[in-house]
Amino acid sequence: MGSLNKEEEMEQIAEEPKEAILYVNGVRKVLPDGFAHFTLLDYLRDAGLTGTKLGCGEGGCGACTVMVSHYDRKMKKCMHYSVNACLTPLYSVEGMHVITVEGVGNRKRGLHPIQESLVRSHGSQCGFCTPGFIMSLYALLRSSETPPSEEQIEESLAGNLCRCTGYRPIVDAFRVFSKTSDALYAGISSLSLQEGEFICPSTGKPCSCGSKTVHDIDTNDQSICSTRYKPLSYSEVDGSTYTDKELIFPPELLRRKLTPLNLSGLGGLKWYRPLTIKDVLELKEKYPNVKLLVGNTEVGIEMRLKRIPYQVLISVAHVPDLNILNVKDDGIEIGAAVRLTELLNLFREVVTQRPAHETSACKAFIEQLKWFAGTQIRNVASVGGNVCTASPISDLNPLWMAAGAKFRIINCNGNIRTTPAENFFLDYRKVDLTSNEILLSIVLPWTRPFEYVKEFKQAHRRDDDIAIVNAGMRVCLEEKGEEWVVSDASVAYGGVAPLSVCATKTKEFLIGKEWNQDVLRGALNVLRTDIVLKEDAPGGMVEFRRSLTLSFFFKFFLWVSHQIEGNKSIKESVPLSHLSAIKSFHRPPLVASQDYEIRKHGTSVGSPEVHLSSRLQVTGEAEYTDDTPMPPNGLHAALVLSKKPHARILSIDDSGAKSSPGFAGIFFAKDVPGSNKIGSIVLDEELFASEFVTCVGQVIGIVVADTHENAKLAAGKVHIEYEELPAILSIEDAIGAKSFHPNSQKLMRKGDVDLCFQSDQCEKIIEGKVQVGGQEHFYLETQSSLVWTMDSGNEVHMISSTQSPRKHQVYVSHVLGLPMSKVVCKTKRIGGGFGGKETRSAFIAAAAAVPSYLMNRPVKLTLDRDIDMIISGQRHSFLGKYKVGFTNKGKVLALDLQIYNNAGNSLDLSLAVLQCAMFHSDNVYEIPNVRILGSVCFTNLPSNTAFRGFGGPQGMLIAENWIQRIALELKKSPEQIREINFQGEGSIMHYGQQLEHCTLAQVWNELKVSCDFLKVREEVDEFNLQNRWKKRGVAMIPTKFGISFTNKFLNQAGALVNVYTDGTVLVTHGGVEMGQGLHTKVAQVAASAFNIPLNSVFISETSTDKVPNASPTAASASSDMYAAAALDACEQIKARIEPIASQRNFSSFAELVTACYLERIDLSAHGFYITPDIGFDWSTCKGKPFSYYTYGAAFAEVEIDTLTGDFHTRTANVYMDLGYSLNPAIDVGQVEGAFIQGLGWVALEELKWGDASHKWVPSGCLYTCGPGSYKIPSLNDIPFEFNVSLLKGNPNVKAIHSSKAVGEPPFFMASSVFFAIKYAILAARAETGHTGWFPLDNPATPERIRMACLDEFTAPFVSSDFHPKLSV
Ligand SMILES: Cc1cc2nc3c(=O)[nH]c(=O)nc-3n(C[C@H](O)[C@H](O)[C@H](O)COP(=O)(O)OP(=O)(O)OC[C@H]3O[C@@H](n4cnc5c(N)ncnc54)[C@H](O)[C@@H]3O)c2cc1C
């Protein structure tokens, strides 16, 4: 909605513009020629608007979301919509208004209600995704005339990913703006809210507290709601009436007419914007190989990621003939440039206006478009772009084909021909268009009575994912006597061939047949020969894809049969137990609770304070490494990377790079001034590979140039000759070749395993193996460092996105040959780390340091998402081989475990990760006899590294696998077996540590009661009896996570506390803020120590010159250690000021410290903390590695679609014992975020490497190297009901203010979802008589779920022991 009142008048006075312009946040900008290669994101970030982030560059994460507004002369109104700035060509927004997060609200002007609400709901952790979420909702609100529904709000966020929060707090923050909470929109307007009153994000009602808490122990509580918050009314938010708080649509743009554009870009790129079809055709005639652009969501990817150098681009988005939407008597005509959002809106309108029988196809399109990309993509992507790209997995093309659509094609002479969609697709990305033709429009016919069209799609993830297989099916039935006979049919598939294909034999078979079980059986038989997928088909998963073709048809049969039920004579009705198979997925609004107590200590400790940086994060003012302005004379770097997994380097030709535009320098191993040998624990890596490469993506050299693009271009021109050598690409390969890292085999033992197995105590013995998949960190901010020299290289400084500034300092001083005292690394905040920036960020900084030092110029190296994923390592995949002895009651007596992790080509932290897995291989179970032999495998893959849980989850997952298997052997529930074997107070671990203050039984029992486990399980079993094709499952899983670095020396922490005379306090400590709220907790401790308000304490950054020798921020122990170190410093200062404080009463802290200053008292102190009472002897593998344990338990209920493998989590309840939380809101955020990240690991995120299992991927290469192919959980994947409870009344005597560590322990809780899925699969398998144990690897993707649910649709393709492939 715009504020324009007199559009017609405006039309008359519309002006012909003289220059290309753009408005950004209300400011007019002239667009110079020469920037056709620029995206809107490049432009904004270059202009200093760095609130808009680069997370992936491929439209897959939403971090770059901005709002575009333009005046639509046809509609006579302002259109507002969200777009991905990373895919939006700069010139495509010429004449428009772009609003970025900076234009929505900021600290000086005041926060927008969306921003304020997100802050108060704790919806911003690392903050890197935050501006994107704000902008998606902002655009929705500005474009809605009435408040959106909760469903619409959730839908608008489908294209935004967050890796930290688990989405719940974001949904809570945003649902305030939905219809259900009227306060902001209707009667209860801002006027009726009292000063300081806040709309609770959870309830949508005014309240005085931002969270649901149980009780507040401290009486002198202060409200966490700032009194500055004044909600706006809805009309202010949607922009239909502007206020001074909303940026108006620039009046100049109302008057201004769009004009044709003819501009250029780098390398002779030509950019045209014709405004008539005639001009389009003329240009097409002139440039037959031209690329037409509408949304640029295909071409953008091709040019930037696939590096296809198109020379001429024609933006046809504004050509009226290509934008028609005509509802006619015979159907709908849709212009080729019509955007998918418009199409969806039209279909939605049409189904309410036309007779139901006419709109069967429209309904199918509505359903399919719901799962087509995210909102930002749908807002710009066109129908014609989708059709003409002819992707074999296009979601729409099979539907156009099935629905009988016709494509209207125009040639350069203006002649129009029509062709059926069925005949349009010729081959892989090849269509029936000659070089002088373009697609003009599509005509979709209305359906007739008893004509049914249905869509199908199965992807890895429901939201914003491309299909694995999709389909469009249509059948037209005629009543003949007592029978329904097929008079016409069409069955089309995507994802089963290089192009969308029609199952023509199936169609022929169907026509003329009666619609009954016989035709179903016959059609399935024909389909199997009609759609043939080759064994080595690109994309793999052939058995799954084959099965899906049959499953989809079966669903179609059921659906059509159900449609005609009630319509006169149908002989065979759909059995009730089959009905749920055709029920489409619907996500109800999220229900969530967070249950905790507040134990206050002093002014701040214990309060659910909001993250200290969140107000900067929601406005985009928070700076990350890549946002740091480039110093004068700065250069951008790109890495030269190995393309082979194992090879000798024969020659390097860098002449192409040297003549590349903007080139400034190139450096290899021979140029490293200090040592080229690097490594985190042992020096087993080279900074730049000198003679051999041992993985794809290994760094061979570095190029610097004037721009990032030019640096990448030059790096791509370095030509390297290799002699290829045999590569080891999996754990099994490594075991076969005895390829282990030196000195990396470890043994832990307790009791006598062999004796126990031989004794008759063990009534049953089972043996098996568990494969555990890896996981990509997918922090939203990729690895980045900016390095510069001072005094001509005498000193080197850097800003890095790292969890370990010290490691960067060590690496850089080492490779440059400088003393550590001359190298400084600073980190303000990082956009997520999760372990991925603990060690693997350091070689990136060290690489950038080489050109910076040698050229004496600042150098910035920020990795693109794909490079980051390819080279920086992941969570280790594991293989566990177990032998377990137990009694008939289920008491475990002996565990013999061999455990292997896939370290990749360097040791990095892999040995410590393996040991952590070994420590956690008992999970929570008392086992009298244990032997665990661990080995670290050397493979030719990039070095794997730390990831939340550090091997613990892998060890525990292996344990829960054999627990589950024992249960099946004994025909008991896994929960029974768990309970029988629980450890308790005084239990002695297999490494010698004794459990103290064990709260395992308490969390387990509270969870069991709260989720009413036994009743829910009964209900689930009942559901499973009633439903053949949908099954539900439940599981309860416990956890015990050891807290401390297992290397004793790392358990030390320092902090520097400076008190200033105005009473404010600056704390600097060795820990890094990566979204986990560390700085907030440390500041709370300092505030309580000095008895001052939290806002008097500030933490600016982490810096190696303020606090030296800091351990990485990892192992969950940072708040324990850095808060204690800060407290130590505060106590020292308090002791010094005490003599003055005791002399008289001071009116304020400022007055007191000023008096101390005048008395020459030192108001600065360095605090230090070492974790007491720990120590482990690695030679005997005995001792006390952990200071204490964090306990938890989780319940999950899931539902799976056995025909497609689709699943969703209906409920998840998590209980954690976190002692007396320093900040329960932050801790709840950690629990929720860890759970959803864990859910990704167990059920969604699959790494596919070019190995023996994936021969269609080049050897050693990572296929899943971007958000397009690697799917982290989106909002749609979170449980329908998500409850988090923190155990009450249990102080932890081992950590500061009785708190407990939280970062890693809840991660494993998501395995409850995995085992609930397994429960559901067991129920499905039982239907076909398969009742025994079966292996299920994580992630339990749709492929694994579906293929485990053996039935008549999998039987033609696989045997009952089929096991989908996994890169391990
Ligand atoms: C993050 C992301 C998610 C996606 N998700 C999905 C998904 O879920 N399902 C799916 O099917 N696709 C998906 N896609 C693919 C893509 O969005 C669609 O194919 C989209 O419809 C392309 O439209 P566009 O306007 O952006 O095409 P553009 O990139 O502008 O153009 C694409 C091609 O079409 C040609 N072209 C355009 N118009 C005409 C015309 N009138 N005549 C002849 N040729 C023409 C162009 O020359 C060009 O080669 C996704 C893409 C991204 C980046």
Ligand code: FES
């Ligand atoms: S950066 Fe644009 S969507 Fe990820």
Ligand code: FES
């Ligand atoms: S807060 Fe969302 S990615 Fe970090």
